[in-house]
Structures are given as structure tokens and as C-alpha cells.
Amino acid sequence: MKKNNFDLDEFIIISSSCKITKGKKRSLIVDYLRKELYFIPNDYYELLSNIDRKTIKYAFNYVNKDNHDDLVNFINYLIENEIIFLNKNLDLFPVISNELEENYYLRDAIIEIEDNQSSFEVFVKTINQLQDLGCNDLQIRFPLKISTNFILMILDEIDKKNINYVELHINFNENINEDFLLGLIEKYSVVSHIFVYGFSCDKIVTHKIKKKDYYPLLLGNIYYIKDTFDNGNGCGKINKESLEFNSIYRYNELKKRNGCLFKKVTIDKYGNIKNCPLMSMSYGNIKNDQIKDIIKLPSFLFLGNIKKDDIDVCKECEFRYACSDCRAFIQNYNNIYSKPLKCGYNPDTCTWEEWSDNPLKNIGGLNIVK
Numbered sequence: 001m002k003k004n005n006f007d008l009d010e011f012i013i014i015s016s017s018c019k020i021t022k023g024k025k026r027s028l029i030v031d032y033l034r035k036e037l038y039f040i041p042n043d044y045y046e047l048l049s050n051i052d053r054k055t056i057k058y059a060f061n062y063v064n065k066d067n068h069d070d071l072v073n074f075i076n077y078l079i080e081n082e083i084i085f086l087n088k089n090l091d092l093f094p095v096i097s098n099e100l101e102e103n104y105y106l107r108d109a110i111i112e113i114e115d116n117q118s119s120f121e122v123f124v125k126t127i128n129q130l131q132d133l134g135c136n137d138l139q140i141r142f143p144l145k146i147s148t149n150f151i152l153m154i155l156d157e158i159d160k161k162n163i164n165y166v167e168l169h170i171n172f173n174e175n176i177n178e179d180f181l182l183g184l185i186e187k188y189s190v191v192s193h194i195f196v197y198g199f200s201c202d203k204i205v206t207h208k209i210k211k212k213d214y215y216p217l218l219l220g221n222i223y224y225i226k227d228t229f230d231n232g233n234g235c236g237k238i239n240k241e242s243l244e245f246n247s248i249y250r251y252n253e254l255k256k257r258n259g260c261l262f263k264k265v266t267i268d269k270y271g272n273i274k275n276c277p278l279m280s281m282s283y284g285n286i287k288n289d290q291i292k293d294i295i296k297l298p299s300f301l302f303l304g305n306i307k308k309d310d311i312d313v314c315k316e317c318e319f320r321y322a323c324s325d326c327r328a329f330i331q332n333y334n335n336i337y338s339k340p341l342k343c344g345y346n347p348d349t350c351t352w353e354e355w356s357d358n359p360l361k362n363i364g365g366l367n368i369v370k
Contacts, residue, residue: 006075008057010086016096018083019251020045023318024347029083030322032248038081039318044074053090098252105295106135107263110277113142114269115150122271122286123154127161129291135265136164141277143229143269145173148180155188166190169229172198178222182207185220192220197234199224235278236326238343240352243322251321254308259324262304265295275303278328303327306337313339317347 014020017033027045029038040048051059056075063071078084087093109130113119127138140154151168158166168184168191170176181194185207203224208216227234244250244259253262266274272282273294283294294300306327308320312335317323329341344355 006056006072007086007088008055008060010056010088011090012051012054012056012059012075012084013087013090013093014048014052014084015082016093017248019248019321020048021318021321023350024316025350026318028318030245030251031081031083032245032251034082035245036081037245038083047071047074048078048084052084053095056086098255100249100253100256105133105263105292106130106265108137108139109135109264110139110141110266112267112269112277113140113154114144115142115146119269120150120153122267124157126267126271126286126291127158127163129286130265131161131163133292133295136162138163138165139167139169141169141229142171144171146170146176148176151176151184155184155191158190159188163190165192168194170194170196171228172196172224178205181222185222193223194220195223195225195229195234197225197227197229199226202226236329236340236342237355238323238326238340238345242324243319244324245322254321254323256307258304258306258327259308260326261306264304265291267291275300276328303336311337311339313347314343317345319345 015031015033018029018031021028021030022042022045025042027040027042029040030036031038047063051062054062059071059075060068075084079086109126111123111126113123130138138158142151151170155166166188181196182205184191184194186209201224205222205224207219207221209219210216225234229235244254250259253259257263261275264275266277267286268274268277268282271286273284273286273289273291274282283289283297283300306325308314308317308323308325311325314320314323314325323343326340326342327336330336330338331341332338342355344353345351346353
């Protein structure tokens with residue numbers, strides 16, 4: 001059976017690398033393999049959702065005859081962009097599971113450290129517990145002025161552990177020059193991103209090793225940022241650049257969990273165990289409590305399980321499964337399900353704006369989660 005050069009017995013199958021999200025005014029197709037985005041009207045979202053893994057014959061019967069030409073054009077568009085393919089044997093292409101592999105207690109941790117012996121002792125106790133929990137990604141924050149020797153002491157301690165990735169966040173200090181920071185990236189393989197706040201301008205310094213007849217080897221980057229980070233200016237910003245289109249696993253996770261706080265823990269400079277360094281709520285202290293016990297508390301787990309489909313406005317945004325979210329800075333701090341304060345996207349108009357220019361943001365604030 002043929003119609004418009006289609007075999008009516010073939011099945012329409014959405015490529016496993018593609019995911020579709022319906023927004024308020026339009027829908028988004030993301031091809032995670034090719035890193036391509038496609039916007040389609042919501043009517044076409046409904047159509048594609050209903051004809052996926054159905055035959056061409058079913059698709060033609062599903063729509064009115066007056067719309068058959070539009071259906072042909074749409075199917076051809078999807079095939080040309082490799083969003084779908086046709087095949088008679090559906091069993092050869094089983095549906096891939098969207099289940100999350102949650103075989104670890106913690107994914108990443110934020111640790112605040114001050115330049116003193118007491119803080120160092122808290123740090124050592126912290127990373128010993130984190131390693132036991134399988135947490136291999138660390139963000140180390142030095143909120144106050146720090147010495148080069150203390151940074152080296154911290155990284156030497158990390159170097160003894162089974163840590164895969166370390167970010168350093170520091171305020172600009174004339175005593176810590178760029179050569180020293182580049183040296184850290186070169187000496188410690190786990191350090192690939194260093195953020196320096198309070199600099200005169202925003203810039204990125206890339207550290208590469210160049211050898212004759214070889215492509216340059218990227219070791220890491222130093223990110224200089226004008227904002228200071230002691231008041232959270234750099235946190236919680238959601239814009240085009242912050243959206244994540246790199247991983248289907250991440251897409252699946254963002255459908256079910258919070259992109260920022262799920263399986264994350266913070267140990268502040270006083271040893272308090274928290275969800276986020278910018279939230280005041282503490283569930284215990286590293287000096288007296290075990291992280292493994294704190295992260296099992298329902299009150300601790302609550303924020304990490306707030307997904308984008310639970311959040312006002314976000315639940316109607318076509319970018320919601322590419323957005324990490326923020327529960328510390330929200331538009332209405334009396335509503336934990338309020339839209340992130342620092343997001344400038346409007347799903348009603350499908351436009352981006354600078355979030356701070358919107359007068360409605362004046363009702364926002366820091367969620368202290370009492």
C-alpha cells in the first residue's frame with residue numbers, strides 16, 4: 001500500500017536521540033545526538049505524540065483528509081531532519097527506558113572553607129565522609145581572602161582521595177596571580193575549572209598544552225567574573241547559555257528531580273549541613289552529625305525532589321527539562337514552588353529578557369526555607 005510515496009504499513013518511530021517538550025505556546029524537539037533544536041506548533045506536538053510508533057496508515061486515518069498534504073509535509077520534514085524514521089518491524093526498535101540509575105548517595109557537594117586550622121579540620125572530616133558516600137564531584141568555595149599555601153594544602157588533601165572533579169571558587173586577590181591558578185590546573189588533574197569573582201571584567205582564560213605535531217590538549221579554564229560571590233550574585237541565573245542540551249540522561253533526570261539540589265549537599269564554613277550555601281536552613285553540623293544520616297531526612301530530600309513540572313510558570317515552559325532551576329532565589333519567597341527569580345524567559349511570549357529589568361522581580365527574594 002502506497003500513499004504519497006510512503007508505505008502505509010511502515011511504522012513512524014521517533015529517533016531515540018530526540019525528546020519533545022510541550023510548552024504553553026510552542027513545543028521543542030531536542031536532538032541530543034546532533035545538538036539541534038526544532039520548534040513546532042503545539043498542534044504538531046499532539047500529532048507527533050499520537051502517531052509515534054504507529055503506522056503511516058494510522059497517521060492518515062488520524063487526521064482529516066483536508067490535512068493530508070500538511071501531514072505529508074510534516075512527516076517529510078521530520079525524516080529530513082532525522083527526528084523520525086520509518087520501519088516495518090517495530091520490534092527491532094524497543095522503547096528505551098527513562099528510568100534513572102540512582103546507585104549513589106550523593107552526586108556533588110559544595111564546601112565552604114576559611115583560611116584557618118579549624119576550618120581545615122572540618123574540611124578533612126567532610127571529604128572523608130563524602131568519599132564514603134561515593135561523592136566524587138566537589139565545589140570548593142573560599143568566601144574570604146585566602147593564601148596560596150592554604151589552597152595547596154586543601155588540594156593536597158583532595159589528591160589523596162578518590163575525587164574525580166573539583167571546582168574552585170575564590171574572590172579576586174592580587175596575591176593569587178594567574179600563573180599560580182594555571183599551575184593548579186596543571187598540577188592537580190581533578191581541577192579543571194577555577195572561578196575568580198570580583199575581577200575588573202568578565203573573561204575566560206583557557207589553559208592548553210601545545211606540542212609539535214599534536215592538537216593542543218585542553219587542561220581547564222579560569223573564569224574571571226565581575227560579580228562578587230559573597231552575596232549570591234552569580235548563583236541561580238537562568239538564560240540561554242545556562243540551558244542544558246548535552247545529555248538525554250539529564251533530560252530524564254530533570255523530568256523527575258530538581259536540577260540543582262538533587263543529591264547535592266553543602267557544608268558551610270561553620271560546618272552546617274545544608275541543601276544550598278545561600279539557604280539558612282541547616283539540618284545538622286559536621287562536628288556532631290554524619291552526612292549519611294542527614295541526607296536521608298525527608299526534610300533534607302524535599303527540595304531535591306521538586307521538579308520543573310511542580311513549579312509555577314516553569315511547568316508550561318518548553319525549556320523546563322533543560323533548566324537546572326534555583327530554589328534559593330525565587331519570585332515569591334512565600335511560595336516554594338515559585339518561578340526562579342533570575343529567569344528572564346516568558347513562555348507566554350516565547351521571549352527572553354534581562355531578568356533584573358522586570359519590575360515584577362521586585363517581589364522576589366532569598367528563600368530561607370524556614
